[in-house]
Amino acid sequence: xxxxxxxxxxxxxxxxxxxxxxxxxxxxxxxxxxxxxxxxxxxxxxxxxxxxxxxxxxxxxxxxxxxxxxxxxxxxxxxxxxxxxxxxxxxxxxxxxxxxxxxxxxxxxxxxxxxxxxxxxxxxxxxxxxxxxxxxxxxxxxxxxxxxxxxxxxxxxxxxxxxxxxxxxxxxxxxxxxxxxxxxxxxxxxxxxxxxxxxxxxxxxxxxxxxxxxxxxxxxxxxxxxxxxxxxxxxxxxxxxxxxxxxxxxxxxxxxxxxxxxxxxxxxxxxxxxxxxxxxxxxxxxxxxxxxxxxxxxxxxxxxxxxxxxxxxxxxxxxxxxxxxxxxxxxxxxxxxxxxxxxxxxxxxxxxxxxxxxxxxxxxxxxxxxxxxxxxxxxxxxxxxxxxxxxxxxxxxxxxxxxxxxxxxxxxxxxxxxxxxxxxxxxxxxxxxxxxxxxx
Amino acid sequence: xxxxxxxxxxxxxxxxxxxxxxxxxxxxxxxxxxxxxxxxxxxxxxxxxxxxxxxxxxxxxxxxxxxxxxxxxxxxxxxxxxxxxxxxxxxxxxxxxxxxxxxxxxxxxxxxxxxxxxxxxxxxxxxxxxxxxxxxxxxxxxxxxxxxxxxxxxxxxxxxxxxxxxxxxxxxxxxxxxxxxxxxxxxxxxxxxxxxxxxxxxxxxxxxxxxxxxxxxxxxxxxxxxxxxxxxxxxxxxxxxxxxxxxxxxxxxxxxxxxxxxxxxxxxxxxxxxxxxxxxxxxxxxxxxxxxxxxxxxxxxxxxxxxxxxxxxxxxxxxxxxxxxxxxxxxxxxxxxxxxxxxxxxxxxxxxxxxxxxxxxxxxxxxxxxxxxxxxxxxxxxxxxxxxxxxxxxxxxxxxxxxxxxxxxxxxxxxxxxxxxxxxxxxxxxxxxxxxxxxx
Numbered sequence: 001x002x003x004x005x006x007x008x009x010x011x012x013x014x015x016x017x018x019x020x021x022x023x024x025x026x027x028x029x030x031x032x033x034x035x036x037x038x039x040x041x042x043x044x045x046x047x048x049x050x051x052x053x054x055x056x057x058x059x060x061x062x063x064x065x066x067x068x069x070x071x072x073x074x075x076x077x078x079x080x081x082x083x084x085x086x087x088x089x090x091x092x093x094x095x096x097x098x099x100x101x102x103x104x105x106x107x108x109x110x111x112x113x114x115x116x117x118x119x120x121x122x123x124x125x126x127x128x129x130x131x132x133x134x135x136x137x138x139x140x141x142x143x144x145x146x147x148x149x150x151x152x153x154x155x156x157x158x159x160x161x162x163x164x165x166x167x168x169x170x171x172x173x174x175x176x177x178x179x180x181x182x183x184x185x186x187x188x189x190x191x192x193x194x195x196x197x198x199x200x201x202x203x204x205x206x207x208x209x210x211x212x213x214x215x216x217x218x219x220x221x222x223x224x225x226x227x228x229x230x231x232x233x234x235x236x237x238x239x240x241x242x243x244x245x246x247x248x249x250x251x252x253x254x255x256x257x258x259x260x261x262x263x264x265x266x267x268x269x270x271x272x273x274x275x276x277x278x279x280x281x282x283x284x285x286x287x288x289x290x291x292x293x294x295x296x297x298x299x300x301x302x303x304x305x306x307x308x309x310x311x312x313x314x315x316x317x318x319x320x321x322x323x324x325x326x327x328x329x330x331x332x333x334x335x336x337x338x339x340x341x342x343x344x345x346x347x348x349x350x351x352x353x354x355x356x357x358x359x360x361x362x363x364x365x366x367x368x369x370x371x372x373x374x375x376x377x378x379x380x381x382x383x384x385x386x387x388x389x390x391x392x393x394x395x396x397x398x399x400x401x402x403x404x405x406x407x408x409x410x411x412x413x414x415x416x417x418x419x420x421x422x423x424x425x426x427x428x429x430x431x432x433x434x435x436x437x438x439x440x
Numbered sequence: 441x442x443x444x445x446x447x448x449x450x451x452x453x454x455x456x457x458x459x460x461x462x463x464x465x466x467x468x469x470x471x472x473x474x475x476x477x478x479x480x481x482x483x484x485x486x487x488x489x490x491x492x493x494x495x496x497x498x499x500x501x502x503x504x505x506x507x508x509x510x511x512x513x514x515x516x517x518x519x520x521x522x523x524x525x526x527x528x529x530x531x532x533x534x535x536x537x538x539x540x541x542x543x544x545x546x547x548x549x550x551x552x553x554x555x556x557x558x559x560x561x562x563x564x565x566x567x568x569x570x571x572x573x574x575x576x577x578x579x580x581x582x583x584x585x586x587x588x589x590x591x592x593x594x595x596x597x598x599x600x601x602x603x604x605x606x607x608x609x610x611x612x613x614x615x616x617x618x619x620x621x622x623x624x625x626x627x628x629x630x631x632x633x634x635x636x637x638x639x640x641x642x643x644x645x646x647x648x649x650x651x652x653x654x655x656x657x658x659x660x661x662x663x664x665x666x667x668x669x670x671x672x673x674x675x676x677x678x679x680x681x682x683x684x685x686x687x688x689x690x691x692x693x694x695x696x697x698x699x700x701x702x703x704x705x706x707x708x709x710x711x712x713x714x715x716x717x718x719x720x721x722x723x724x725x726x727x728x729x730x731x732x733x734x735x736x737x738x739x740x741x742x743x744x745x746x747x748x749x750x751x752x753x754x755x756x757x758x759x760x761x762x763x764x765x766x767x768x769x770x771x772x773x774x775x776x777x778x779x780x781x782x783x784x785x786x787x788x789x790x791x792x793x794x795x796x797x798x799x800x801x802x803x804x805x806x807x808x809x810x811x812x813x814x815x816x817x818x819x820x821x822x823x824x825x826x827x828x829x830x831x832x833x834x835x836x837x838x839x840x841x842x843x844x845x846x847x848x849x850x851x852x853x854x855x856x857x858x859x860x861x862x863x864x865x866x867x868x869x870x871x872x873x874x875x876x877x878x879x880x
Contacts, residue, residue, distance in 0.1 A: 066631060067631045067632050067633050068541070068630055068631045070540070070541060074540060093540070095537040095538060095539050095540070096537075096538050096539070096540055096545075097535040097536075097537060098535060098536050098538050099535050099536070100510070100514060100533070100535070100536055100624065100643060100645045101508070101510060101622070101645060101647065103706075104544070104545060104702075105536075105544060105550055105624060105626055105702070106550065106552050106622070106624060106702055106705070107702050107705035107706045107709070108548035108550060108701070108702030108703045108705065108706040108707075109706040109709070110545055110546065110548060110706070112546050142710070143707065143710065144706050144707060144709070144710075145706065145709035145710050145713060180632065182541070182546070182632055184540065184545060184546060186545050187706075190508055191506060191507045191508045192507050192620065192622060192647050193507050194705055194708075194709070194712070194737075194738055194821075195709065195712075195713075196709050196713050203540060205540045205541060207541065207632050209632075246694060247693075247694050248694050249692060249693070249694030249695055252689060252692035252695065253687075253689075254686060254687050254688050254689035255689060255692065255695075255707070256707045261548070261703075261706070261707065262544075262545070262546055262547050262548030262702075262703070262706075263548045263702070263703035263704075263706055263707050264703075265546070265547035265548065265634055266543075266547040266548040266549045266550070266584050266585065266627075266701070266702075266703055267548075267583065267584060267695070267696045267701065267703050268634075269547070269549070269584070269585035269634070269635065269636050270582070270583065270584075270585050272634070272635075273585060273635075273636050297634075298634055381634075
């Protein structure tokens with residue numbers, strides 16, 4: 001793959017670009033793998049099909065809501081420091097054999113991606129900007145000392161799995177539905193030394209997830225009927241967020257908040273569990289004495305407000321400090337808003353798109369002065385989720401929702417994304433997957 | 441077990457105490473497990489012995505240096521949210537079967553401990569303050585949303601494994617040698633939701649480690665002949681540390697630096713790898729614009745200096761901000777220094793023991809004014825490792841070593857610890873393990 005543009009890792013751009021591993025290296029980022037070692041090559045992928053295919057659960061079943069059911073197959077690729085990448089294998093989904101001393105179990109040498117496979121209203125299967133996920137996966141791998149790979153090869157592994165399992169697990173009659181794809185990369189080195197893993201496993205699995213397009217999305221953490229109830233509740237009132245306390249910080253400059261590392265997620269579960277127990281959907285992560293607003297749960301956070309000078313703005317936290325995840329949904333929302341909301345649409349006033357820091361104090365004064373228009377969280381799992389309430393230091397802050405169950409801008413932007421994802425609009429971000437199924 | 445004293449999790453005490461899970465709960469820390477669920481009970485442990493026993497590698501063999509060889513058995517205990525703890529099993533060491541969607545592989549729901557089994561010069565096997573490791577494991581588990589257990593039960597699991605494998609893997613003729621014990625706790629929940637694990641596995645393995653008592657210790661990250669070479673080099677010159685840059689920090693207030701989570705280790709590997717590539721042994725982790733000195737690699741860091749007022753002090757970073765690992769070796773060194781160095785010993789001047797913040801600037805001015813006496817890193821893997829050089833912002837800072845290959849205080853404190861660990865001195869910190877072996 002020839003890169004269309006070379007973008008340094010830290011630029012924080014939201015312009016769609018593609019990056020190869022070598023382009024990232026040229027941009028000053030170190031290459032973990034000597035050039036003499038075998039590169040990841042998904043063109044050679046081998047296929048071993050399951051002999052015990054499983055039944056596909058109904059979209060609204062408890063089984064789907066449990067998020068425990070994966071499709072019939074997975075794709076794996078093993079790497080060793082001695083010889084580089086082995087040939088990727090598509091094979092039956094099943095348990096991994098991992099030594100008790102494996103690096104991933106002790107030192108969290110792991111990173112992952114989350115994206116979806118969509119069944120379009122035109123009958124086609126689509127991925128959404130899959131290359132961006134693969135490029136971010138490489139950046140995450142580098143942060144956690146896992147080896148390099150060409151992002152386009154990971155994309156081929158994802159496409160191969162979708163092409164095999166998509167037809168059965170997301171059939172044509174389920175237009176408007178999706179499956180959840182989880183590329184994962186783990187250090188499998190079976191030695192207790194605290195060191196860069198000398199063996200690793202890159203794999204892709206696909207899970208059945210509850211349908212979040214009919215009601216407002218429920219966070220992926222909720223299970224079974226609880227998820228359903230929460231989604232129904234949220235459909236009327238939006239997400240309820242609990243602002244974090246100073247004694248719990250998700251990420252820090254010089255840390256790794258920008259990368260999709262396991263190390264960013266596990267340590268947030270206690271605060272998240274406490275928020276749930278108190279009736280909130282997610283934690284709104286603040287940073288510093290100033291209470292800068294950073295992320296909501298594992299999603300990016302946006303507000304629409306009018307500045308004191310009267311400008312209408314869509315605002316989200318910037319990437320420069322590297323404490324914010326560089327979300328694909330985030331980048332897409334910023335791009336769409338910049339291109340489509342620079343003039344008024346459907347009676348909605350045009351707005352300015354800005355990535356800059358803002359504090360809870362800024363948000364509170366906008367709310368009390370009637371300048372706060374709406375707020376929403378956005379990410380692959382949550383999609384675009386309107387926020388109805390924020391609890392901060394003992395008091396509830398009500399967030400306006402012009403459309404009753406959503407702000408007007410969140411609703412419009414969401415509809416644009418849905419059109420691209422499900423093929424109502426032909427757009428370069430929607431990548432069609434050619435279905436192959438399992439040979440009979 | 442009745443707690444001898446109740447110490448809140450955040451007190452930062454270094455006084456030896458014991459803590460039960462319920463004592464921690466009384467001290468205001470939430471209990472993750474409803475009381476109705478089965479508690480961890482190691483008195484019921486089942487034994488299944490290997491039918492394919494392996495050969496024990498020689499202490500200085502490449503196999504031992506690789507840190508890849510574990511003993512014949514391991515102990516595991518499974519937990520589920522539905523029924524609590526299952527009966528612990530002692531069984532043959534071997535791979536774990538882990539689902540690709542397991543929590544630990546995605547969200548780093550993992551914590552561990554590191555301690556050693558020592559073969560005493562009196563022929564007995566000993567653990568060193570094992571209860572403190574088990575108590576810290578519970579604190580780590582709570583930080584990473586893993587379930588509670590009674591620390592004394594984990595201790596019994598450790599003792600059972602040592603009693604079974606100690607006789608063969610650390611035979612009586614290897615007095616002065618040790619094995620490395622790694623209790624590990626992972627979230628095994630096979631669901632992709634970002635949530636507290638609903639299944640978990642607590643296990644204990646024992647690895648062969650290179651002998652670090654004859655030469656100065658080599659960090660556990662080094663392998664094979666490289667480790668050996670580094671150890672020999674260090675025997676004459678001490679550890680060379682590379683001070684971290686502002687763009688890489690290990691831990692932050694409100695984070696989880698105090699807990700032994702995988703999430704503290706993987707993200708440090710890139711900086712550590714760069715330090716190694718530049719010829720340093722470890723990173724000296726600084727924090728903040730002020731460059732507070734926090735830890736060395738994965739070890740605590742100590743200096744002996746004379747204050748401007750002329751007081752001789754042993755200084756290490758305090759625990760209050762919770763960015764420092766509450767090391768068992770750290771606590772033991774502070775205790776020994778307080779009790780045995782409050783008056784002069786072997787012509788060595790008495791000193792004051794203080795836990796407070798100090799910056800690189802403080803250290804540099806002490807060095808340039810001739811007030812810096814010595815520095816050393818301390819932890820289970822490193823043990824007590826004299827520091828010979830620190831590289832900070834482009835210049836090398838030479839650290840005095842009064843005894844040639846060590847500072848005098850590090851040497852004395854190390855000798856005290858060795859006496860306790862290997863049974864030269866009868867001390868409550870040395871816990872004798874009764875050997876049972878494998879029934880014939």
